[in-house]
Amino acid sequence: MPDIPSASIVRLSLQALESYCGQFADTMIIMLDETIKIVHVNTRFLKETGYAESDLLERPLHTITDGAVQWTDPDVMFETIVSRLQRPVNEGIPLQLNTVEGHRIFATASPIIVQTEQGIRCLLFLYGHNDMRSGNLIERFGETMLRDEHIGVILLQPESLKILDISPLACQLLGVEQSAVVNVELSSFFAEAEKEYAIICEALASGEKVRNYPLTWRYEDKQSELLMDVGLLHSAIFAREGAYIIFKDVTNLRSLETQVQRSDRLAMIGQIAAGAAHEIRNPLTAIRGFLQMFRKTMIEHNMNKEKEYTDIMLGELDRINHLVGEFLLLSKPKQMTTSWIGVESVLRDIMPVVSSEALLHNVTVNWDDQMELPRVLADGEMLKQVFLNLCKNGIEAMTEGGTLTVRGSVLQLGKSSRIVIEIQDTGPGIPLDLINKIFDPFVTTKQNGTGLGLSVCQRILHDFGGTISATSRDKGALFTVMLPC
Template sequence: MNLLQRFSDAFLKDINLGVLLINLDYQLADISDRACQMLALEREHILNKSLDDIFATVPSQHQLVQRSLLNGAIVRNHAVSWTNNQERFDLLLDSSVLKDSQGNIVGAYVIFKDVTNMRSLEQMVQRSDRLAMIGQIAAGTAHEIRNPLTSIKGFLQVFRRAFGERDMCKEQNFTDVMLEEIDRINALVNEFLLLSKPRHVAYEPILVSEVLRGMVPIIHNEAILYNVQLHYEASCHVPEVIADNELLKQVFLNVCKNGIEAMPDGGVLTISERVDTIERNVCVDIHDTGSGIPMFVIDKIFDPFFTTKDTGTGLGLSVCQRIIHDMGGTIRVGSKGFGTTFTISIPYT
């Protein structure tokens, strides 16, 4: 085996890039290990098969490879998104043809790199800037909003009691509605203040398993209200992470509650733990069997004030992402039309 052949074999096996080699019959001649991982494909089942068959379930406009590639079409730094059954990847793709010594096309190649972490980091920086600005505004205006609300709420409670004493049920119902709306405004102000207050954070070594075990009864009670079954899959020998116990609870509760509410007709919420020894992260996967998140929405769910709920503020996931980011971790989401999985990853010591 010559040096070039050794390099070629090592390149496909060891390189941290997705590589597809395609022959003139539009069949997959070879594929790198990393491409198999990202595309959720098994090498022995796809080699020498037509790419039309391999990606038969993917709409033509979303396929990584087009037949026009064999006609000489060249692609450079093309950004695409790909979702397999577990994860969503942001990819940067290059493709071109392979020619023999006479200049005849003998095949083509596609090379793609996973830039998900870079894109996520860029988005988190942008969101952090927006959250910081919102926090500054909130800190300056919260008291100015709360003071008149307190007075209005006090007088409405007096009116409500007076209406009750005079059996003025209709008017009493009106005051109930107004009091509920005032409580909603107060809740929104409180969420604003979460962004502005550098509350006392107690980072210490904790076991994620213990945090989850303590929360399972709370999540179970919430699930019962929506006819949702809760499955908790613990993992053995999960290492400690450096985190704030209460903030971690807030994140898990928020994500689980979103998952439960995504299944109004019932379903299954699965919470599973695992250890990623390659990235040295403790990971918690929270999966629901709801209708999934549309692709045009999934990029926006961590944006401040973006919500698909009628009564949501759009700050819950933004706050969760900032909490996990401050712990050195990440929150990622994957959805492919048959449920959604949030993966919370926190580095372990």
């Protein structure tokens, strides 16, 4: 037992000591015995550090401290304390505490040595101190995180859930103005995303972090795929000084993922369709042949009514044949004859057909017949089918008439470039819940549609290294085709 000058010792019964400690509800207090084992902690200490009392009792102090002051030898500890107590101004002793979650609390320990009926006790009153490392946590976090261009950050007051600050990228991703959301409660901002709001509240109440929670955020006609992190900011003396929500934009990654899934699904459907299509086509050829023979005989015998029936049957057979043809194209494209071709000449070839269809539907076609684009390596006939399908869809969507615009441009992507063909209509647009599905086979909203048009387009473009995407605004749909050039 170290030799402690009696002037440095207070004499109190344990009971009186504990009731004395009870008066400091806002201060963290820890009591040590002569061997530097923890024998008592107050509620504030438990709350700030996250330990249970049973975790700490009988535990050596150094197992929860870090930094310069690490007391393992009672002589050293009491010497340090006594020398501090003998100074005219008690400066306190800097102490770093480790919380249950592995955070650090930078505190100043103000010690008292007490003689009780059970022996010497050392009482440490712990206060936050002005160490630069603790500073204003929210400010420090904000300075680094809010400036990061790659993540969207919202800083929150953890109790009221008011937004303290929001980074420019978060504003852009979520479609809000910074001035409109700062000081606003998160609940009003997340009004449309109840589930996510509940997850945030739960995380902040329990202190459990949320990592990479996937969510789809929609505003106006835009949709972003995000990953969300939620957590509390722990400061030196307060367990929860702030809270953060971090958003990472994974929209591009997700669309790549769905494209891969779609390609896989297309390949599977294709295999099934190819088998079925061949089996259908062969008997069709026989039926068609014999029907044509009947037709001839009927004409010879002036059986006009019967001839009309065979005409209808032949027409219907052609429809089946066409459908089967599309099936086959979906599964295994017909022998491709690729060459370097000008897309403008492909468009020029289909424009007469498009224009006559447009005329029927009271639609104006707007396109620059003088446009010149770099050549692409593709099959011209197949590209015709792509653009015909897209123009046909646009015209069919504009039941009340409108304008179909076809534009061409070149996009430079690093060292490679793409030609971009945009086909835009002024129809009703595509509902948000449908837009992700329209490239899937058999998805149609039309009474006589097959729902194969767009999946065939996607299949063809995929084979030439191209892509197709759709966006929809108030005033119609926009299909964008890109091909490497």
